Amino acid sequence: xxxxxxxxxxxxxxxxxxxxxxxxxxxxxxxxxxxxxxxxxxxxxxxxxxxxxxxxxxxxxxxxxxxxxxxxxxxxxxxxxxxxxxxxxxxxxxxxxxxxxxxxxxxxxxxxxxxxxxxxxxxxxxxxxxxxxxxxxxxxxxxxxxxxxxxxxxxxxxxxxxxxxxxxxxxxxxxxxxxxxxxxxxxxxxxxxxxxxxxxx
Numbered sequence: 001x002x003x004x005x006x007x008x009x010x011x012x013x014x015x016x017x018x019x020x021x022x023x024x025x026x027x028x029x030x031x032x033x034x035x036x037x038x039x040x041x042x043x044x045x046x047x048x049x050x051x052x053x054x055x056x057x058x059x060x061x062x063x064x065x066x067x068x069x070x071x072x073x074x075x076x077x078x079x080x081x082x083x084x085x086x087x088x089x090x091x092x093x094x095x096x097x098x099x100x101x102x103x104x105x106x107x108x109x110x111x112x113x114x115x116x117x118x119x120x121x122x123x124x125x126x127x128x129x130x131x132x133x134x135x136x137x138x139x140x141x142x143x144x145x146x147x148x149x150x151x152x153x154x155x156x157x158x159x160x161x162x163x164x165x166x167x168x169x170x171x172x173x174x175x176x177x178x179x180x181x182x183x184x185x186x187x188x189x190x191x192x193x194x195x196x197x198x199x200x201x
Contacts, residue, residue: 024165030064032071040082056154078105101127121160
């Protein structure tokens with residue numbers, strides 16, 4: 001009976017989800033997130049991106065979102081690319097699909113030293129396909145599409161900040177660059193959302 005219980009417990013522990021390991025230094029407890037910068041021609045997306053990223057950190061719970069005066073780090077993010085491509089059509093030759101790609105640059109600074117970043121995280125890429133045929137039951141209005149995209153971007157930023165923090169650039173030998181760190185979500189996006197045959201990225 002005891003041996004059977006041990007086997008059951010071992011199987012249960014084997015199925016348990018392993019949480020990502022925090023690589024952000026332990027001294028970082030509070031983070032300041034100012035308004036994102038928007039380098040694209042898509043208007044007003046920086047406000048949505050900032051709000052959802054702050055909410056994502058609060059929901060994660062491992063870092064406090066605090067004013068600059070109380071912060072251990074400042075997260076500076078720029079939306080550097082927004083690309084929307086319509087494609088596909090129904091029997092009536094109505095375009096029914098939109099692919100949107102967002103690329104964001106994320107840097108971490110000490111709160112009062114914003115000249116040399118402590119770390120550069122990115123670029124972070126998010127890509128999604130949406131149904132834009134208003135006659136379809138799966139139609140997604142534009143506000144919902146943007147909310148979904150930036151919510152996913154926010155989760156990637158949280159993951160990359162806390163669990164993908166690289167060695168500090170200033171500790172590396174001259175001429176040595178940091179490798180790009182991709183989260184599991186980022187790898188899945190890049191590997192599964194490849195261009196369909198005949199499409200451009």
